[in-house]
Structure formats: structure tokens, C-alpha cells
Amino acid sequence: MTHVQRNRVAGILLFLLVQAVYLLTMAPTLSFWDCGEFIATARTLGVPHPPGAPLFLLMGRVFSLFPFFSDIGARVNLLSTLMSSAAVVLTYLITVRLIIICRKDDPDTWSQARQVAHYGGAAVGALALAFSDSFWFNAVETEVYAASTFFTTLVFWLVLRWYQDSSGPGNERWLMAAMYMIGLSIGVHLLSLLVLFAVIMVYWYRRHAVTPFSLLGMAVVATAAFILVYGGVIQGVPFLLRKFSWWGGGALLVVMMAGVWYAHLQRQRVLHTAAMSLLLLVIGYTSYTTIFVRAQAGPPINENDPSTADAFLSYLNREQYGDLPLWPRRWSSEPLHQYYYGKYDSEAEYFFRYQLGQMYVRYFGWQFIGRAHQGSGAPVDLSQLWGLPFLVGILGAVTHARQDWKTGSVVTALFVLTGAALVIYLNQVEPQPRERDYSYVGSFFAFALWIGFGASAIIEKITGLATCSSMKTRLAVVALLPVMLLVPARMLYANYYTHDRSGNYVAWDWAWNILQSCGRDAILFTNGDNDTFPLWYLQEVEGIRQDVRVVNLSLANTPWYLEQLKHSSPRGAKPVSFSLSDQELQEIGYVPMVPVQAELEAGEEQRRLRERSRSIGALPSAEIADTIRWELQPAISFRGQGFLRPQDIAVFDIIMSNFRHRPICFAITVGSDNLIGLKRWLTLEGLAYRLQPMQAPEGETLLDVTRLCNALCGSFRYTNLASEEVFIDETSKRLSGNYKPLFTRLALELAREPERLYTVMAEDGGLVEGSGRQLALHALDRSEDVLPLSLYGMEPELVASVVYLYARFDEKEKAYPYIAYLEKLAEHTTPERSPELYYALALSFSQVGLEEKVEMLRRQLQESSNE
Known part of the structure; x- marks a missing residue:
């Protein structure tokens, strides 16, 4: 079996394995944040929030028509799983190709031991990305970040393919394909543009000798290329359309095609490659005409209504969000932001502690060091990875730099530009409405390449202990197994529960x-x-x-x-x-x-x-x-x-x-x-x-007692909220936490007139008659059935209200779990820190007749107030 055949088999097996995991954990419908908007606009070809994602919406529209699932949201979620699985395979192929470049030998001559080390190591890195926290999170919902990462990996693979084939006939097609993919990626998310720097670096290293002046030239060309694409194409093309209508866009295409034709006639290969690449990038970018055309149709969701040239330019430039200054860190004048700024003594402290530390380094640690999840029923220490993926990745980075510093610097640039440098550009204010780890998946992808290098180096080092080839092969297999178990398998085990959305219908x-x-x-x-x-x-x-x-x-x-x-x-x-x-x-x-x-x-x-x-x-x-x-x-x-x-x-x-x-x-x-x-x-x-x-x-x-009772105890849905087998993420749990206070407030209102009769809706949709007392107890029981106190906590004063109601209506045995809940909370605090908790606990003890405990708490509160 040749190297190409081995690679294909390994890639197919990786795809099937990862896709199976993603299908098992995929969200069965929409999730919170942008998912509902993207599914709705994909299904109806509407216009989402700026700057839009027209190519993603077109792909989502196609997937929404496939009858794989009855739920439309699940159909579009499938698109993310497939693109994420493909990105994992590309990560594997990239790692293998980088290893080949570093070793400078023919992979068809590799011994069996080296095959195990290099293919196996690359698989370790790819699976580490697949089961990392943020990548997996994006893979099982309808968001643009899975597709964005796919395009990043695809462009990187294409440019490496050109690197190894740069002297062959027609090699420029790989560069042109890479630029076309960058153009297409603009129609998904702008983060994919950052891979352009890696493309320029790979090209420069292959075509130019390394000197201080050439490195400076590479930096200038890479920066100029980025400015040309971002400023000249992404912002420039809409400007031409606004200034000269469609004639401006048509004139630009004519000029670009003339440049391609001139370079062809003059046999100027570099100019032809550059001109053709730019033309293909613009063609890929034309997916944005979908936004303009659909805005003209006035779909139900038509954000910013970019149906005119001016509105379309404003839409693409995200003008409704305002400009973020690049250098002042504490730039916002809003009182809330000013309050948080006051926690830091300087611009530097704010940048390093919050923007870099809290909003990037912490996320990086989630992926490769470990993260403690505290969801419904999730063990606190389940996600500890013992830092092993991080250590293997550091080893891989060092190994890569030693073996080939050029490609090592390319991966380093990608890692920094999609990580720490992005922190500088985003200039985020504190607090943020949600976690922003999804923004840095490109950086996590780059580190996963180093995990592959590190795993390969470990296996090779161990196989070097043997002398004969057969022993080296057996030793390589033996070495691969613990590396596979301790890195990606451990990540799979640690993250599975918290990334399994198969039963989450909260949104x-x-x-x-x-x-x-x-x-x-x-x-x-x-x-x-x-x-x-x-x-x-x-x-x-x-x-x-x-x-x-x-x-x-x-x-x-x-x-x-x-x-x-x-x-x-x-x-x-x-x-x-x-x-x-x-x-x-x-x-x-x-x-x-x-x-x-x-x-x-x-x-x-x-x-x-x-x-x-x-x-x-x-x-x-x-x-x-x-x-x-x-x-x-x-x-x-x-x-x-x-x-x-x-x-x-x-x-x-x-x-x-x-x-x-x-x-x-x-x-x-x-x-x-x-x-x-x-x-x-x-x-x-x-x-x-x-x-x-x-x-x-x-x-x-x-x-409105009857309407609220009909809603909470009748028409409302609480699918799987009571199941400890279903992980409820932080956002879902926070919003679901609104239900229990409503049940309690309803019960208190019903208890005002316990003998009054009400006609309300039953769970089966029929009508039943009950007294205020009966319905109050039913509301409290229903609350515990659908939202167990062990999974969804309550404020102490509300807990005391529940205890009061159960005691008042001679159901004291149902009050004791609530008292136990307050006692457990009290174990982790003191009266001076949480006096309201201790007052609620004392009141609850009193309601059920535990006067000796009331006296004990009264003494504690008295001692606390005296201090």
C-alpha cells in the first residue's frame, strides 16, 4: 500500500469515527444565541445580522431540504458536523504533510515503525482538535465557526500541497484554489482571512532565499496582501458598487480579466498567478450578491435591509456596531464598562489580566489543560485533562522548530494571529454577554498540529530503544496506544457529557x-x-x-x-x-x-x-x-x-x-x-x-393566577429539564432558572385565598377545577417534578416561601428537602457573609417546628451582629 493509499484510508476512518461522535452528540434542534437566527435565515434565505454569511446560508438552505431529520434545525446542524469532521481530516493530512516536509524523505520508504509514529501521531493531533472543548461545541450546532475552521484548514492544506508540488507543471493551480477558497470563506466568516498570512509565508519560503531583507520583504508583502484583500476587495468592491452602481463592479472584473490576459500573453507566470488568484478570490466573494438580492425581496428576517448600495456597504462594514479603537484598551465610556475598568491600575494590567488572560489564555486552557464543568448532574472534576495535551503540544512545537524552522514559523504565525493578535484587534470590553472562546478556534487548530508533532516525536523516541525492525514496529504500536488513550481518548471521555446535546430542547x-x-x-x-x-x-x-x-x-x-x-x-x-x-x-x-x-x-x-x-x-x-x-x-x-x-x-x-x-x-x-x-x-x-x-x-x-397556572402547569414545555442524563449548558440552565420562581410566586398568590375555586387547564389540555390550596400545592409539586431542586437552585427567600406553604397546608414532609438545601448552602458561608440565607433558614426551621435549631441560628446571628 502506497503512502497516498494509507493516507486516504486513515482519513476515511478518522472522518467516520469523528462524524459518529458528532452525530451522537448533535443538538436535535436549535440552540441559543445566533443558531435560531442562522437556521431561520438559511431556511427562508433571509438576511441575518451583519456582516452576514451568505455562503453558509446557501449551504444551510440545501441541507434544510434533505429529509434526514424531521426537525429543520437538526438538518442544518448536520452541516456543521460534516464540515467539522472534514476539518479534522484536513488537520490530520496537514500534520502528515508537515512531517514529510520536515523529514525531507519519501513517505513510501518509511518503515512500519515510522508509519505508526507519523500517521498515528498525526491522528492524535487531529483527534485532539476534534474533541477539544470549543471545536466540539461549534461542531454540533448551527453556527458559522465550524465552516470557518473548515475553510482555514482547507486553505492551509492547499498551500502545503503547492509547497511540495511547486516545481511541477501546473503547480500554480493549488495557489489559485487556495485563494478561491479564501474568497468563498468570506461568505462564512472573516476570521478565515487570517490564513492569508500563512499562504504568503509558505510561498515566500519556497521562492526566496532566507535573509534579513527577504524576511522583511515577506512581512511587507503579507501585510500588503491582507490590506489588499480586506480593504481593496471586501470593502473596496461594495464602495465601487455604491459609487458607480453595478458598472463599477463590472469595470473591476473587466480590468482584472484584462490583467490575467496580459500576463498570459506576456508569459509572466508570477503576475498571472497573482492576477488569477485575485480574480478567483473576488469570484468567491460574489456569494455576497445573495444578501443584496434577497434584501430586495424583503424576506421576513431582513436585518439592516441592505437593499441599496449605501445600506449594503454599511451592512458589510458592520457600521451599526461602531468602530473599536485598536490601541486604547479601556476605551468605552459606558458606566458599566467604566466600573469594571476601575478594577485595573493601568492599560497594561487590563490587557494582560482581562483581555489576554481571561479572554484567551483561559480559553486555551479549556482546550488542552482541563476545564471543570458545573452543569446539571455533571461531576465537577470530570473534564480534567491533567494538562497532557498541552505538554505534548509544547513538545511538538519545539520538535517542529528544530526540524524545520520555516514551516514551524508558519504554524507559529497562524497560532499567534488567530490567538493573541486577535485579542489585540477585538479589544473586548468587560463584561462580555457570553464566553467568546469560539473566536479563537483557528489558534487551537494550530496548536493541535503541534500535538500531532509531539505525539509523533514521543513514539519515535520510544521506538528508538529497539534494535530490530520488527521490535521497533511492536514498540511503536505499544507507544501509540497510551498516547492515544491519554490525549484524545481522555479528551473524548472528559468532554463527552458536557458536549452531548442530544437531549437538549431548552431553546x-x-x-x-x-x-x-x-x-x-x-x-x-x-x-x-x-x-x-x-x-x-x-x-x-x-x-x-x-x-x-x-x-x-x-x-x-x-x-x-x-x-x-x-x-x-x-x-x-x-x-x-x-x-x-x-x-x-x-x-x-x-x-x-x-x-x-x-x-x-x-x-x-x-x-x-x-x-x-x-x-x-x-x-x-x-x-x-x-x-x-x-x-x-x-x-x-x-x-x-x-x-x-x-x-x-x-x-x-x-x-x-x-x-x-x-x-x-x-x-x-x-x-x-x-x-x-x-x-x-x-x-x-x-x-x-x-x-x-x-x-x-x-x-x-x-x-394573572389562572393564566399563569394554565401556562406553568398546562401548556408550557420542560423537555428533559429533570433528567440528570442530559447536560444543560450554562445559558440554558440560567434561562431555565426563571421557571421555579414563577411557580413559587404562583403558589403564594393562590395561597392568599386557599378556599377560592379556580378553573384551570390540566396537563392533558382539559379543564379542571381546584381550590387555591390544591392548586398551590400542585404548582409546588409540579415545580419539583420538572425542575428538581438538586439541579436548579433557588434564592433562599423563595425556598423559605416554599417551606412556609408546605407547612401551612400540612405537607411538612415535602418541606424538609428544601430545608436540607438551605443547610447545605449554609455549610459554605457564614452569617456575616450571607445573613439573608441564615434568616431564611431560621424562618424555615420555625415553620416546621424545629425551635431548637431556630435558637441555635439566632445565637449565631446575634454573635455575628455583635462582631
Whole structure:
């Protein structure tokens, strides 16, 4: 069997192994963050957030049509698994090719022992990447980072293929293919552009002698090439389109093709290769015409509406996010960011401690040193890797540098540019809304190459102890096994549970539950990605509750979004009425103001709902009114002057224009500062508040008892939240933590009138009648059934409330697990550090009659206060 045949067999086996693992752990539907948006826009060929990912969306659209799974999200997730598996195979092929370049011999002459060492070592590195924390996370959901890594590995493999074939006829085709792939990768994610530096370095080392001046020339050419691609192509082509319409793009193509033809006629191979490569890159980049064309069609999801040349350029340049300064580290003027900046004494400390240490080195450690996961049912020390992948990688880096410093410097450049240098460019503020480890997978890929080198070096060193060839082969196999077990196999074992999403339906259920909390034709204000994108997915992909108009408050700061709300009717949903004209929406901005009194008269629908609530006692503490009166206050203040943000103006105008005709709702994730002063007029009906002409007492929140009970104990879904076999990730667990407080608040409200009879929905969809006492106990029991206290904690005061209710209704035995929960929390703190915990524990002891323990805690609290 030749080297090529061996390589192909090994690559196929690797692909099948990794793909099997990814299929077993793939998310069965959408996940949180951008996944819902990408699946929805792939399915409908919509326009996602800037700068878009048109090629990824086209591929996702194709996969959404394949009937492999009933769930559309799973079909598009499959695309990420396949591209990740292909990237793993390419990582293996790259490592083998680098080893061949370093050894400078013919792999067909390798002994069996060397075959085991080099092929086996390369497989170790590839599998280490496959089962690393961030790469695996990206591989089993619909995000662009799996596809981006695939293109990075493919370009790197193509340029190495050219390196070994650079003297053969037609060798330039490999460089041209690499540049075309870079052009295509722009349609997935811009991170793939950084591999361009590696392409230039490999080319330069092959074509030029190494001198100080040539190295300087290489740096200049690499930087110029990057500027040409990023500034000249990515930003320049849209500029030409804006300046000269499509004639500008056509003229550019004509000039580029003329340059290719001129170089061909003059037999100038270098010029021809460069011109043809640039032309192919631009052709790959033309996937972005999809964004422009689809924006013209006005799909339901059409972010930024890049249907004009100006809007398209703004979209590509990500202008809505603003510019990040490159050198000032603590650059943001927002009060929250300023608060965190104050924790650091200097720019350097902020950079090294937070930006480099917290936001890169920590992530790097997750991949190759170990990470303790604390999810539902996950052992804390499960993911410890003992630092072995890191040590093998360091050995590999040293080995690579010693054997061939040129290709070693190429991998080093890729490692740094997609890691530490990217930290400098991103200039992230503290705090971030989520972990950003996915941004650095290119750096982790580069280190995985060194793990392959290190594993190969270890096996070769051990085989060198034998003298005869047969013994060397056996010894190589014996050496490969523990390396394979201690590095990738250990990573597979350590990370499997926390990366197995096969039973995680939290995002789907969360979106369902929010939509079911809203009335017919409701306008629902949402806060961010996780209470918006999953809803878009259900509406656009699953066709669920398309009557609800989702109004994202972040996007409500932009004129294009408000105009879409006003004029579009996606899937037949009603437009959102505005009193503001189109011109006023275009000019919307920050408005200075002082507090003013606002009034909003109830309509017939609101009066009918109010009377229903009065008749059934759903809102016993509410103050009924015909008109909502409240004080509209500035949302922000700058230099003593108060301002309304564009989103505040939009919310006010939408409420004033639509309240009398359709339900107005706010997702429970919307903060108080975004409610424009209406908090006391909101009624909790599930995972959303509804604006009603009923006012809550000061410091309280109104609950529609029957609607909330119907939601929590009837229509809501909690798939696998109670299963310890299903890992619930941090984001999913944090959002699911909203349910238990709702159950407790419902039970407390029902307990106000324990003998009152209510008619509510049962779990099977039917109607049942129960007293306040019965339904309160049912709510508490249902809470524990679907969200066990052992997996989803609660605030101490809420736990004390549960104990109180169980004790009041003679169910003390059900209260003891909650008391035990508080006692366990108290083991890890002291009264002076957590007095509220100890007060809750003392109150709970008192409710069940454990007075001796109450006295003991009282003494502890007294001693603490005296100190």
C-alpha cells in the first residue's frame, strides 16, 4: 500500500469515527444565541445580522431540504458536523504533510515503525482538535465557526500541497484554489482571512532565499496582501458598487480579466498567478450578491435591509456596531464598562489580566489543560485533562522548530494571529454577554498540529530503544496506544457529557413558552438574542404563533427596523402601528427630556379582560382603572441632562398607537430600565408580562393566577429539564432558572385565598377545577417534578416561601428537602457573609417546628451582629 493509499484510508476512518461522535452528540434542534437566527435565515434565505454569511446560508438552505431529520434545525446542524469532521481530516493530512516536509524523505520508504509514529501521531493531533472543548461545541450546532475552521484548514492544506508540488507543471493551480477558497470563506466568516498570512509565508519560503531583507520583504508583502484583500476587495468592491452602481463592479472584473490576459500573453507566470488568484478570490466573494438580492425581496428576517448600495456597504462594514479603537484598551465610556475598568491600575494590567488572560489564555486552557464543568448532574472534576495535551503540544512545537524552522514559523504565525493578535484587534470590553472562546478556534487548530508533532516525536523516541525492525514496529504500536488513550481518548471521555446535546430542547421550549404567554396578535418586546432568535426560528421555520410581532429592543434603536415593523406583514401578521411618520422614524435619535406625566386610556378589549379578571379573582391585589397614568422618565442621563433613547421613543409610540387594539407584552427578560416606567401596570401571564389597566401595589407584581397556572402547569414545555442524563449548558440552565420562581410566586398568590375555586387547564389540555390550596400545592409539586431542586437552585427567600406553604397546608414532609438545601448552602458561608440565607433558614426551621435549631441560628446571628 502506497503512502497516498494509507493516507486516504486513515482519513476515511478518522472522518467516520469523528462524524459518529458528532452525530451522537448533535443538538436535535436549535440552540441559543445566533443558531435560531442562522437556521431561520438559511431556511427562508433571509438576511441575518451583519456582516452576514451568505455562503453558509446557501449551504444551510440545501441541507434544510434533505429529509434526514424531521426537525429543520437538526438538518442544518448536520452541516456543521460534516464540515467539522472534514476539518479534522484536513488537520490530520496537514500534520502528515508537515512531517514529510520536515523529514525531507519519501513517505513510501518509511518503515512500519515510522508509519505508526507519523500517521498515528498525526491522528492524535487531529483527534485532539476534534474533541477539544470549543471545536466540539461549534461542531454540533448551527453556527458559522465550524465552516470557518473548515475553510482555514482547507486553505492551509492547499498551500502545503503547492509547497511540495511547486516545481511541477501546473503547480500554480493549488495557489489559485487556495485563494478561491479564501474568497468563498468570506461568505462564512472573516476570521478565515487570517490564513492569508500563512499562504504568503509558505510561498515566500519556497521562492526566496532566507535573509534579513527577504524576511522583511515577506512581512511587507503579507501585510500588503491582507490590506489588499480586506480593504481593496471586501470593502473596496461594495464602495465601487455604491459609487458607480453595478458598472463599477463590472469595470473591476473587466480590468482584472484584462490583467490575467496580459500576463498570459506576456508569459509572466508570477503576475498571472497573482492576477488569477485575485480574480478567483473576488469570484468567491460574489456569494455576497445573495444578501443584496434577497434584501430586495424583503424576506421576513431582513436585518439592516441592505437593499441599496449605501445600506449594503454599511451592512458589510458592520457600521451599526461602531468602530473599536485598536490601541486604547479601556476605551468605552459606558458606566458599566467604566466600573469594571476601575478594577485595573493601568492599560497594561487590563490587557494582560482581562483581555489576554481571561479572554484567551483561559480559553486555551479549556482546550488542552482541563476545564471543570458545573452543569446539571455533571461531576465537577470530570473534564480534567491533567494538562497532557498541552505538554505534548509544547513538545511538538519545539520538535517542529528544530526540524524545520520555516514551516514551524508558519504554524507559529497562524497560532499567534488567530490567538493573541486577535485579542489585540477585538479589544473586548468587560463584561462580555457570553464566553467568546469560539473566536479563537483557528489558534487551537494550530496548536493541535503541534500535538500531532509531539505525539509523533514521543513514539519515535520510544521506538528508538529497539534494535530490530520488527521490535521497533511492536514498540511503536505499544507507544501509540497510551498516547492515544491519554490525549484524545481522555479528551473524548472528559468532554463527552458536557458536549452531548442530544437531549437538549431548552431553546425550542423556551421560545414556545414565551410565544404561548402572549395573546392573539400580540406585540412582544424582547431584550436580546436569546429571547428573540429562538422565537424567530419557531415562527419562520416551524410556523408557530406567526401572529405575534416580536419587537427586539436592541434593534428598535435603528430606523430600518422600525420601518419594517411599520410596513411589513411577515407571514400575514399585522403591521405595528406608529404615529410617527416614515421621515420621523428615519430621523429618530436621542431626545432630551424631563419627567412628564403620560396617560393611556383603555380600550374595549382591555375593559373586557379587566372585568374577566375581576369576576374570577385572578388579580386580587390589583387596583382597577380606566386609564393608565404613569411618569415617563429619562432612560439615561449625561452631564445632568436626561434623554430618551430611540428604543424608548419607539416603545412609547408603539404602546400609544396599539394598546387599545392588541395585546402589548414584555418578555420577562426585559430589564426594568426598558419598561419606560410601566412596571406597576404589567401583569405576569407566563414568560411575559401584559400591559393592563390594573396597577399593582407599590413593590409588588400583578399575577394573572389562572393564566399563569394554565401556562406553568398546562401548556408550557420542560423537555428533559429533570433528567440528570442530559447536560444543560450554562445559558440554558440560567434561562431555565426563571421557571421555579414563577411557580413559587404562583403558589403564594393562590395561597392568599386557599378556599377560592379556580378553573384551570390540566396537563392533558382539559379543564379542571381546584381550590387555591390544591392548586398551590400542585404548582409546588409540579415545580419539583420538572425542575428538581438538586439541579436548579433557588434564592433562599423563595425556598423559605416554599417551606412556609408546605407547612401551612400540612405537607411538612415535602418541606424538609428544601430545608436540607438551605443547610447545605449554609455549610459554605457564614452569617456575616450571607445573613439573608441564615434568616431564611431560621424562618424555615420555625415553620416546621424545629425551635431548637431556630435558637441555635439566632445565637449565631446575634454573635455575628455583635462582631
